[in-house]
Amino acid sequence: xxxxxxxxxxxxxxxxxxxxxxxxxxxxxxxxxxxxxxxxxxxxxxxxxxxxxxxxxxxxxxxxxxxxxxxxxxxxxxxxxxxxxxxxxxxxxxxxxxxxxxxxxxxxxxxxxxxxxxxxxxxxxxxxxxxxxxxxxxxxxxxxxxxxxxxxxxxxxxxxxxxxxxxxxxxxxxxxxxxxxxxxxxxxxxxxxxxxxxxxxxxxxxxxxxxxxxxxxxxxxxxxxxxxxxxxxxxxxxxxxxxxxxxxxxxxxxxxxxxxxxxxxxxxxxxxxxxxxxxxxxxxxxxxxxxx
Amino acid sequence: xxxxxxxxxxxxxxxxxxxxxxxxxxxxxxxxxxxxxxxxxxxxxxxxxxxxxxxxxxxxxxxxxxxxxxxxxxxxxxxxxxxxxxxxxxxxxxxxxxxxxxxxxxxxxxxxxxxxxxxxxxxxxxxxxxxxxxxxxxxxxxxxxxxxxxxxxxxxxxxxxxxxxxxxxxxxxxxxxxxxxxxxxxxxxxxxxxxxxxxxxxxxxxxxxxxxxxxxxxxxxxxxxxxxx
Numbered sequence: 114x115x116x117x118x119x120x121x122x123x124x125x126x127x128x129x130x131x132x133x134x135x136x137x138x139x140x141x142x143x144x145x146x147x148x149x150x151x152x153x154x155x156x157x158x159x160x161x162x163x164x165x166x167x168x169x170x171x172x173x174x175x176x177x178x179x180x181x182x183x184x185x186x187x188x189x190x191x192x193x194x195x196x197x198x199x200x201x202x203x204x205x206x207x208x209x210x211x212x213x214x215x216x217x218x219x220x221x222x223x224x225x226x227x228x229x230x231x232x233x234x235x236x237x238x239x240x241x242x243x244x245x246x247x248x249x250x251x252x253x254x255x256x257x258x259x260x261x262x263x264x265x266x267x268x269x270x271x272x273x274x275x276x277x278x279x280x281x282x283x284x285x286x287x288x289x290x291x292x293x294x295x296x297x298x299x300x301x302x303x304x305x306x307x308x309x310x311x312x313x314x315x316x317x318x319x320x321x322x323x324x325x326x327x328x329x330x331x332x333x334x335x336x337x338x339x340x341x342x343x344x345x346x347x348x349x350x351x352x353x354x355x356x357x358x359x360x361x362x363x364x365x366x367x368x369x370x371x372x373x374x375x376x377x378x379x380x381x382x383x384x385x386x387x388x389x390x391x392x393x394x395x396x397x398x399x400x401x402x403x404x405x
Numbered sequence: 406x407x408x409x410x411x412x413x414x415x416x417x418x419x420x421x422x423x424x425x426x427x428x429x430x431x432x433x434x435x436x437x438x439x440x441x442x443x444x445x446x447x448x449x450x451x452x453x454x455x456x457x458x459x460x461x462x463x464x465x466x467x468x469x470x471x472x473x474x475x476x477x478x479x480x481x482x483x484x485x486x487x488x489x490x491x492x493x494x495x496x497x498x499x500x501x502x503x504x505x506x507x508x509x510x511x512x513x514x515x516x517x518x519x520x521x522x523x524x525x526x527x528x529x530x531x532x533x534x535x536x537x538x539x540x541x542x543x544x545x546x547x548x549x550x551x552x553x554x555x556x557x558x559x560x561x562x563x564x565x566x567x568x569x570x571x572x573x574x575x576x577x578x579x580x581x582x583x584x585x586x587x588x589x590x591x592x593x594x595x596x597x598x599x600x601x602x603x604x605x606x607x608x609x610x611x612x613x614x615x616x617x618x619x620x621x622x623x624x625x626x627x628x629x630x631x632x633x634x
Contacts, residue, residue: 319484
């Protein structure tokens, strides 16, 4: 009885103003899809960081005629930098061995490259790979340093793109969430006003808050839930089109990509945010319009 | 049943008290008219009984409970013991007579079979048997007020508050409504009716409490509307 009444009132409320309801659902959908996109981007970034950060090193190649005091100076300079975790020295012989290992399928390259052509180097592992520039500028111009190599330019661009995408998605998500809140406020207010007579009677005959406010809050929560579900679909589309279709096509398989597990872990967040956002906004609005 | 002790009520928008130091006691089963001009405090009196407003000073007891001690979530239970009828009927235009009365029970969670049993009974009591499926706009003013009374009484409240229930009705229809309220009163329900219809007050010869600018100026058992008349 109780539930049936509240549900039927909720249904009446939902169908009373369909165009408003659709606008509400779409706004919630867009804001949640954006939020989901931002979350997905940050997951992608952290996936890539995990993948790369134990691999990323800064290589400080030494010039041909480097002297021992110069080597020592460079080594101690690197070691005293707070961003540095480890410094390994790679001699010409080690470099040669690694080179042969790395290109063992390309015989011609190995044959044409004498070991003397390979420079000795310091391999520097960083505590925070994003601090690469600090290291490179510290030793760049020291005598005996030929070249400092950090991450690849492409990877840099990839990070930048993802960061920018994440920030944009977050900004759009916040704006859209704000719009969704305002729309919910307006919808609930109109709904409350159009049912003023019903709620006045309900209060007079002693209906409890569950009965009076329940249908309105449920209305909001259902709109939020539908928006959340559609928002999840939006995130799935973002994954397929932007990550699988766009980024992977652009950068190939040099990095790991977020999988459906990431989408699945975002989905409950979106649903909860959608339901809570719409339900709580409804409830707060009602405190003003349905005061007992 | 209802007791006001030195009750004063100010509204924020007005410097004058809507009810000033009013003390009134209404016993169980009484029929009481509250008379006075518009703005004399009649409606404020009824709103205070329903705890729709809080008094600034003084204490109010309704059905044995002191209202200021009644927590917010218990107010619905208070109101289930009070039926209310208004001048403008306050019916739901898109529901039938039966649905309008049933609504009052549905929203307090009464079971379906109870509703199916008591709604026809009360409609019979108010003289609307056979008109259960009409819409409110198909009824006369008097009949609409009977629906409202049926809705107020269907939960068998201890108190029935009526705010100008005959205000929109012609005299002969009003007589019928008064007979109905009288019959409800005879079931043991306390009836408190705010009105400025002097003919009704004079003909009923019940207790009269007169308010003037928020002050209780007269409290007379078996009274008439005013001395001047």
